[in-house]
Amino acid sequence: MLELRNVCKKFDNKIVLDNMNLEIRNGEIVSMLGPSGSGKSTLLNIILGLIPMDSGQLLFEGQDISRVSMKDRGFNIVFQDYALFPNLNAYGNIAYGLKNQTRGFSKAELEELIDFLELRPHLSKRIDQLSGGQKQRVALARTLATKPKILLLDEPLSALDGVIKETIKTRIKAIAARYNLTTIIVTHDPEEALTMSNRVLIIDQGHISQYGTPAQVIHTPANPFVEQFILKQLEIKRDNIYHLFQKCHA
Amino acid sequence: MRKNSRVTQLLLLGILLFFGSFLIVPLLVLSAGSWQSGWQTGLAQYGAVLSDKNIMLAIRNSLKISAAAALLTTGLAFGLAYTVHCTNIPGKLKKAIHLGIILPMLLPTITYGFAIIYSFGKQGLLTKLFGYELLSIYGFNGLLTGYVIYTLPPAFLLINNAFSYVDKKFIIVSQLMGDSFWRSFVNTVLRPLLGTIGSAFVLAFILCFTDFGIPASLGGTYNVIATELYQVMLGTIPDFQTGSVIALLMLVPAVFAVLFLNHLEKFNFHYEGFRSTALPVNKLRDRVCGILSLALVGVVAAVFAVMFVAPAVKNYPYDMSFTLQFIEKALASRMLLEVYENSLLVALASAAAGTILSYSAAVVNVRTGFSKQTKASLDLLAMIANTVPGMVLGLAYLLSFNGSSLKGTFTLIICCNIIHFFTTPYLMAKNSLAKLNPAWETTGELMGDTWAQTMVRVIIPNSLATIVEMFSYYFINAMVTISAIIFLVTAKTAVVTSKIKELQHFASFNEIFVLSILILMTNVAVKLLSDFWYQKLATR
């Protein structure tokens, strides 16, 4: 279990995270949802250990990891733009961490992962020869191969289009289930958040607006912000689609 | 883009004519100069130069010290850029490092030498501060120090710029993948910058090899090719033929350097657009880099501090009580003010005409329908202009225009500056013009504009920020150059830098420093003004 206790963060005297308290259970997929500038990436970076918090505590499996370095925490992240090494091919990227780790995947496990993500035909391709979805999967594989204790995904779908988006969504869910992997996803799309995760964390200007299951968010929105900014978007989308299909049938 | 209008054709013709008369012909005259009395004596001349012990020693010295300085500079510049880009030290400190290290660019190199003598020399400020001579600066050490201070800014700017295109997320990924600090450093920082680091080395090397100001002020017993060339040409018995041969020998490494630089381009990584990121926490890295970088900036600042101290005390370094009498005396001197005015005139005219020429050349290159070959020939001319060292260009002018009415005029000095500093502003303009929407000319035409009207109404207003930048680049460089104009100035057209060279013989250090301060203040003012204006224009 990952616990955040009274986490605060300021940038140049501007409060970005205000006294955050949060628990994430093992094996759960949690989405962090909020408008631009609400502090999602900051929170993700604090969990990752990339940036220090000003005050508060971070506990993992009951241990205080607030002062543990990024490297030693054993979490890992897939960046929005993947950050694949351009001088290595797809396989070089996927296997990058194996050299260093005793904890990471064995050769056999890696082969299995490659097949699971259907990356076998692309292994010898250069990075710039891969499509967006393929890059995403290579980046996922590279990160998973280090056996992270928590997987962090920063806007994993924002660079992808339509159908690819849906398949990656399914893939992420399958991976989390298969490896019983705690997964934290940052997104600003309510639909993504509500369809992908076990629980959704809605952030507004550095505050937790609501933290609950998708059903709870939809049926018992905690406050006007959730109603106005999160559910409203979904309703408009739903109505548009209904409207569209009714027209076609008529 | 379609057929070319009469205006663009005239523009192209003008540019080609200018380059023909002030770059190509002088270079041909220079190479012919070494063969002027028939090819047999010409060959003999080369033989004589190549077997002349003094000249060969100077060339060997030049190669050796340029390599040493370039190595040192590249290492230091990389360290500084690393501190700016890859540590979490406060942004204000980063800015201070950036500013502090490029400040020497605003001063002529000939000043560096005197500042070094007055800091590290027997009676130097730092020597007094530490109680003993840190290093013996007359000769190799002094030259090396001067060269490093001189080449640090351009090398730093080059690496610093490349650093901003390196995706720092890779540093995080690599650490998350379990890389050690060194593997991470090599793979995510060093490796992507290898090409640039090589370029910085070559650039620094060639700058040292061709600079005249530093050895002129500091060389003493350590002869280098630049001082040798000066001796031969302006010594007691000027020898034009030997001079041409040495000038051509000076050109050879420069040519190789430019070819090599173009080759190194290919080693650079090209990251696709990426978002900025926070950097991993590492207090040790931050402290070490921060302290070392600030120390380096401190040393550079200390060297130049003497420039302000020396003329403002009664009898440096024996009586350090403050006085304004020397500064007042220097500023009251008609002669010094005249050379300062000359410098201003030359810098302003070079900047104005140079900006127009380089901007026009860039317009012809990026925003007209001329053939690929025509455009490539403009690039080639720019490359040649970039290759020819200032002293070589100056000498070529001396040989070419000696009999003409241009001899000894400001016009000639200005033309020399325009060609010598052409390449950077040209590339700035090309870069910025290429980013403008390619459909604007068509749009303008559809609205009833002629090509020239669209230029004036749309293209120029949208690249004003770049034009300001180009102007200030030309101005500052024209203000500080000595190698390009040392062969061209006369008593009537003396500029500040050549005056400093002259004052050296009378050991008038107060005047030298006052003149240097004048240049510095002028350049700082121009830089501040242009930066302010650039910001305003770029962000509107």
Ligand SMILES: Nc1ncnc2c1ncn2[C@@H]1O[C@H](COP(=O)(O)OP(=O)(O)OP(=O)(O)O)[C@@H](O)[C@H]1O
């Ligand atoms: N390094 C930094 N220095 C100063 N301010 C920062 C820094 N990083 C983030 N901020 C500020 O903190 C706030 C939260 O930023 P954050 O990146 O966490 O938002 P976000 O929710 O991820 O937004 P987006 O959806 O646009 O990615 C913003 O106002 C941002 O400007």
Ligand SMILES: [Mg+2]
């Ligand atoms: Mg974000």
